[in-house]
Amino acid sequence: MSDATNAAKPAALPIKDAGPRGFLVSSPPHLAAGATTQRIMFEVLLAMLPLFGFALYMFRLSAIVLTVATIAGALAAEALGNLMRKRDQSSVYDGSAIVTGAILAFSLPPSLNPYMAFLGGMVGIALGKIVFGGIGNNLFNPAMVGRAFLMICFPAALVSFTPTAPMTAAGVDATTMATPLYAAAKQMDLPSMSALWLGNTGGCLGETSAIAALIGGLYLVIRGVADWRQPLALLLTAGIFAQIAHWIAPDAHPGATFHLTSGAMMFGAFFIATDYVGAPVNPWGRLIFGAGVGLLVMVIRLFGAYPEGFMFAILIMNSLTPVIERVTTPTPFGGKVEA
Amino acid sequence: MIAALRERLSGLKSFQRGIHPPHRKKYSEHAPIELFTPTGDLLIPMSQHIGPPCKPTIKPREEIEYGQIIGDIDHPISAPIHATLKGKTAMTVITTLPGPGGKRCDAIPLKPSEEGAVPENFLASFLDRNWDSVEPTKYEPEEIITKIRAGGLVGMGGATFPTYFKLKRNPDRPVDTLLLNGAECEPYLTADHRLMVECPEGIIVGLELARHAAGAERAIIAIEENKPDAIEALKKAAVGHNVEIAVCATKYPMGGERQLIPAVLGRTVPSAPKGLPLDVGVVVVNVSTAHGIARAVVRDQPFTHRVVTVTGLGVKKPGNYLTPIGTKFSELIESAAGGVTSEAIKVLAGGPMMGPTVPNLNVPVIKGVGGITVMIDQETAHWHETPCIRCGRCIDNCPLYLSPTKIAHAIKHREYDLANEFDMQACCECGCCSYICPAQIPLAQYIRAGKNQWRIMQTKQKATT
Numbered sequence: 001m002s003d004a005t006n007a008a009k010p011a012a013l014p015i016k017d018a019g020p021r022g023f024l025v026s027s028p029p030h031l032a033a034g035a036t037t038q039r040i041m042f043e044v045l046l047a048m049l050p051l052f053g054f055a056l057y058m059f060r061l062s063a064i065v066l067t068v069a070t071i072a073g074a075l076a077a078e079a080l081g082n083l084m085r086k087r088d089q090s091s092v093y094d095g096s097a098i099v100t101g102a103i104l105a106f107s108l109p110p111s112l113n114p115y116m117a118f119l120g121g122m123v124g125i126a127l128g129k130i131v132f133g134g135i136g137n138n139l140f141n142p143a144m145v146g147r148a149f150l151m152i153c154f155p156a157a158l159v160s161f162t163p164t165a166p167m168t169a170a171g172v173d174a175t176t177m178a179t180p181l182y183a184a185a186k187q188m189d190l191p192s193m194s195a196l197w198l199g200n201t202g203g204c205l206g207e208t209s210a211i212a213a214l215i216g217g218l219y220l221v222i223r224g225v226a227d228w229r230q231p232l233a234l235l236l237t238a239g240i241f242a243q244i245a246h247w248i249a250p251d252a253h254p255g256a257t258f259h260l261t262s263g264a265m266m267f268g269a270f271f272i273a274t275d276y277v278g279a280p281v282n283p284w285g286r287l288i289f290g291a292g293v294g295l296l297v298m299v300i301r302l303f304g305a306y307p308e309g310f311m312f313a314i315l316i317m318n319s320l321t322p323v324i325e326r327v328t329t330p331t332p333f334g335g336k337v338e339a
Numbered sequence: 340m341i342a343a344l345r346e347r348l349s350g351l352k353s354f355q356r357g358i359h360p361p362h363r364k365k366y367s368e369h370a371p372i373e374l375f376t377p378t379g380d381l382l383i384p385m386s387q388h389i390g391p392p393c394k395p396t397i398k399p400r401e402e403i404e405y406g407q408i409i410g411d412i413d414h415p416i417s418a419p420i421h422a423t424l425k426g427k428t429a430m431t432v433i434t435t436l437p438g439p440g441g442k443r444c445d446a447i448p449l450k451p452s453e454e455g456a457v458p459e460n461f462l463a464s465f466l467d468r469n470w471d472s473v474e475p476t477k478y479e480p481e482e483i484i485t486k487i488r489a490g491g492l493v494g495m496g497g498a499t500f501p502t503y504f505k506l507k508r509n510p511d512r513p514v515d516t517l518l519l520n521g522a523e524c525e526p527y528l529t530a531d532h533r534l535m536v537e538c539p540e541g542i543i544v545g546l547e548l549a550r551h552a553a554g555a556e557r558a559i560i561a562i563e564e565n566k567p568d569a570i571e572a573l574k575k576a577a578v579g580h581n582v583e584i585a586v587c588a589t590k591y592p593m594g595g596e597r598q599l600i601p602a603v604l605g606r607t608v609p610s611a612p613k614g615l616p617l618d619v620g621v622v623v624v625n626v627s628t629a630h631g632i633a634r635a636v637v638r639d640q641p642f643t644h645r646v647v648t649v650t651g652l653g654v655k656k657p658g659n660y661l662t663p664i665g666t667k668f669s670e671l672i673e674s675a676a677g678g679v680t681s682e683a684i685k686v687l688a689g690g691p692m693m694g695p696t697v698p699n700l701n702v703p704v705i706k707g708v709g710g711i712t713v714m715i716d717q718e719t720a721h722w723h724e725t726p727c728i729r730c731g732r733c734i735d736n737c738p739l740y741l742s743p744t745k746i747a748h749a750i751k752h753r754e755y756d757l758a759n760e761f762d763m764q765a766c767c768e769c770g771c772c773s774y775i776c777p778a779q780i781p782l783a784q785y786i787r788a789g790k791n792q793w794r795i796m797q798t799k800q801k802a803t804t
Contacts (some may be wrong), residue, residue: 010410023686025698027439027784029770030691030712031360031526032720035777037728096727137725222341227731281731281744332765333355333740334597334610 021175034281037135041095043225044271044322047216048102051206051267060108062082063205069114070146071101081130088338096135099164102141103271106206107264107311109161116154120146140318141278144311151311161202179203180262181307184254203263210261217270226274233290234269234297236261241298253302264310272310276320285321285328292317292324292329346373346588350417353588357738358771360591360692362565367645367650368657372537374462375675376424379449382703383409383420384435386491389500390416394774395447399430405458406641408491409447418491418501423643423663426451431630437668437702438690438693439787444702445578449665457663459636465634465661466504470540472754473637475547481510490635491642491706496520496594496625499707505622506552509531514622517555521562521569521626522587522594525690528710531626531657535562535569538630539576545629546582548636560626561603565589578744591692591767596623598738610739610765626711643735649676649702653683653713660686660706667701668711670709682715691719692770709799718801724776725778733772733782739765743772743782750789755796758789766790 055063078097082089091097091196095207101121108117128136151158165305179202180191199209206213220226241258245252259265264272269290273279279289293313300309344352379451384390393410397403403422410420434446446504458464460664471720488503508514518718519542523531535542542560550558560577562570564586574584585603587593596616597608606619625634634640643663650657655677661672668686672679679686687694688708703713742761749758761785 022699023696024684025696026685027781027787028687028689028691028693028695029774030358030685030687030694030696030714030719031359031774032779033358033775034720035732035775036779037777038726040728040730040777047734084586088724096728134726136711136728165681224341227735267666276729276731279729281734282742283731283735286731329745329761330734330742332610332762333601333738334608334614334765337610337759337762337764338613 005312009183018292030157036118037096037318041099041224043223044099044220045095045102046184047219047225048106048206048271050212050215051106051209051227054209054212055106055110055205058199058208059205062110065114066108066110066117066205067102067105067118070108071098071107071312073118074098074101074104074142077125077130080132085130085134087134091135095134095209097212100142100146102130104146106267106271107143107147107204109158110205111160112157114151116157120150121209123149129167136277138277139321141272141275141314144272144314144318147311148315179307180258181301183309184258184262190258193257193261196258201262206280207264207267210266213266213270217266220270220274227286229286230290230293231272232281234273234294236267237291237294238265238298245302247299259298259301263308265299267316268297268310268314278314279330280321280325282325282330283332285324288324288328289317289321292320325329346590350664351542351588352561352585352602352653353545353590354593354598354738355592356736356740357592357598358769358774359464359589359738360774362519362589364528364565365582366528366657367659368650370529370533372533372646372659372661373463373675374457375436375453375662375666375671377670377674378400378427378662378665378668379582379670380421381424381426381449381663382432382446382667383423383449384434384444384446384703384705386436386438387420387499387664387699387706388416390414392444393420395431396427397426397447399781401710402426402450403428405456408645413703414558415504415747418488418503421491421641421643422449423665424451426456427705429537435698435702436705437695437697440699440791443799446665453731456504459489461644462639462661466538468540470544470637473544473633475544475551478548478551479634480554483548486639487552487632487637490631490640492628492631492635493706494625494644495627495631495645495706495709497693497707497709502624502628503515505624506549508552509617512556512617514553514617515555515620515622516559516622517546517550517553518599518616518621518623519558519560519626520594520596520599520623521560521573522568522599523566524558524563524570524591524594524740525591525692525694525710527650527712528648528690530648530709532569532644534627535632536572537585539569539572541630541633541654542573542626542636543576543582545631545633547580548632549550549622549624549629555622559588559603561585561599562588563587563593591771592738592767595738595767595769597602599623599768610762611745611767612764615639615791634700642706645704645709647671647708648710649713650710651713652715652718653679653686655680663742664665664706665703667700667703668697668704671704672700672711674712679713680715683713684716685714685719687714690695692743693768722779722781724780727778727780730777732775732777736771736801738769738771739767741766743786744780746789747780747782747785750785750792755789756791759772759793761791
């Protein structure tokens with residue numbers, strides 16, 4: 001199938017009448033766009049830089065420590081998995097484990113113990129990816145599997161947020177600190193709109209700044225790395241849902257802008273819901289997937305026991321992906337082939 | 340996404356999806372057409388069209404004239420084969436065809452005579468631009484059809500479907516539009532482009548004749564916008580004729596019938612293998628074929644030569660050569676194009692998106708070969724298949740809205756029924772999916788193999804029942 005193997009040893013070409021000089025035989029096309037899995041993963045990491053930069057400003061050292069810990073955990077699990085399955089280590093270098101680790105780190109609270117983060121990265125790759133057969137075969141988003149594992153094992157650590165240096169400087173009470181969503185669920189005072197957009201609030205490592213997530217996300221969409229369908233459907237559904245809830249009970253629920261800019265919404269819409277493997281491949285399937293995640297996030301936020309539900313929403317929709325794909329198989333341009 | 344937006348705003352005619360490979364036409368797009376007459380033996384295959392191969396109609400070791408019929412068969416889907424040079428034939432041999440799978444067939448060797456192998460001033464008469472006196476309507480449609488059959492014309496875009504059969508009127512399925520395909524969307528190839536620049540009048544006459552034969556009202560010439568000189572030339576030549584020039588976006592595979600018809604006319608051709616452009620009242624003819632029609636009908640000149648682009652970084656002198664059918668690749672490349680460089684690793688019969696490779700240069704140029712691309716290592720893609728990451732690019736870029744990754748997966752596991760459920764048979768094998776795949780899965784190759792396997796299984800099944 002690959003002519004590269006032939007290129008290495010042209011003398012062994014299986015041609016009977018190659019004449020004085022044989023040429024490579026391969027199936028067209030003979031050109032390629034030059035995209036590789038590695039390159040795609042690199043672009044995703046590049047798009048995460050604004051978020052990382054903001055996390056550095058907000059959470060200082062813990063941003064670096066947590067990110068390094070999750071990535072190290074993810075890479076370790078990937079390498080171990082390859083060793084156990086007697087595969088070559090190429091999947092370590094394709095960057096997918098690094099992306100998984102980074103996404104997991106960005107969805108963890110900054111005060112988390114790095115050992116837990118390392119464990120989360122390992123479990124995410126091991127149970128979320130390796131057991132299904134490695135890259136491309138996992139049913140669930142590995143980063144979210146890792147986070148779910150941490151959520152089960154260390155529930156208290158995953159929901160405790162302490163204010164950081166930039167915030168205490170701005171006069172935030174140093175002993176208690178609530179995320180915007182927690183505040184909304186408990187009917188407390190909400191942070192200002194500009195704080196939500198910028199990210200001057202409590203929250204997970206990469207989730208506080210909506211604007212940084214938007215910049216990175218738009219980069220991915222424009223570069224064609226991420227599909228526009230999941231984020232659009234997701235944000236639209238969640239926004240409409242939140243706005244309707246706000247109209248029905250204005251005192252209990254803040255409006256659409258609050259929900260779209262708080263918690264994991266913006267980050268998740270562009271970086272988690274656009275994850276290739278767990279989402280459907282069909283255009284309509286991706287719209288349904290995005291809308292489903294948006295709906296579930298809002299249901300959990302408004303009616304669930306947790307203030308944030310992005311992880312659950314993604315995992316539930318991941319499990320529905322095969323069904324969605326089945327019903328959204330595209331019709332060929334000229335109609336179904338007649339039997 | 341940005342490319343799609345830009346295309347929408349440009350106002351050019353286009354279809355949905357598809358890809359933008361590098362053009363690489365600059366090597367040969369300004370090289371005027373040159374006549375090439377080989378001195379070595381020709382190999383004229385008996386199978387140069389879709390349908391059953393021709394039977395030789397001459398004896399071995401016979402002196403034959405230029406343009407004499409040397410092979411024919413009584414079958415609707417066929418076209419006669421002519422002696423492309425004056426010379427002496429030999430015993431029929433078996434040759435490999437420059438096509439997918441290295442198909443083999445009978446071929447008549449022809450030793451060109453030392454003098455007058457090709458008619459005098461052949462290049463000038465081939466590119467003759469003086470067609471003013473021709474009145475297409477004075478020919479009867481049946482007469483045109485007969486002359487096209489006698490001229491041995493087949494689709495020169497590569498499909499090699501007998502042209503006369505395509506243009507023959509069918510009362511049950513009337514044709515309202517004749518679409519002339521000058522898109523030439525394959526990278527590297529410039530044969531059609533040069534012909535449009537150097538002999539637009541002949542193309543227009545061929546178009547008028549084909550329109551008259553098929554009974555179509557509208558006639559449209561579709562050209563990609565990266566050939567401004569061809570657009571200009573055809574516009575000039577079309578003055579006084581009821582012909583529309585459709586300028587299309589430069590996009591691959593614009594030249595495919597199923598993409599060109601929606602792009603230009605907005606009509607959807609039903610899916611292959613049963614659906615045809617005829618189902619929506621359209622006949623698509625390549626510009627080079629139209630030129631051949633004019634020569635066959637008005638001048639009674641058979642299809643003996645075609646313009647072949649010899650290009651790629653692997654040849655020393657890329658250019659467009661008017662080559663007799665049956666010329667061996669080796670001679671054309673050595674004598675006309677200056678030979679291959681030491682880095683040449685791949686020789687394609689056609690362009691890099693759909694052109695199959697040839698294992699050696701001992702194969703003849705046939706009616707469907709519009710170009711020979713000799714590629715060096717750096718300009719070809721290197722495939723290292725890795726697992727599918729379900730990015731969905733093949734689905735987003737498939738011009739036929741198929742799911743290449745799913746079809747390929749099914750074929751990999753030999754689930755041909757499942758592959759058919761994903762409409763494997765509708766695939767036109769354009770190769771957009773392979774081109775775009777970041778996991779470098781040779782999707783088009785899988786699908787091609789799957790279709791082939793399915794065909795073999797069907798024939799076996801028929802044989803047993």
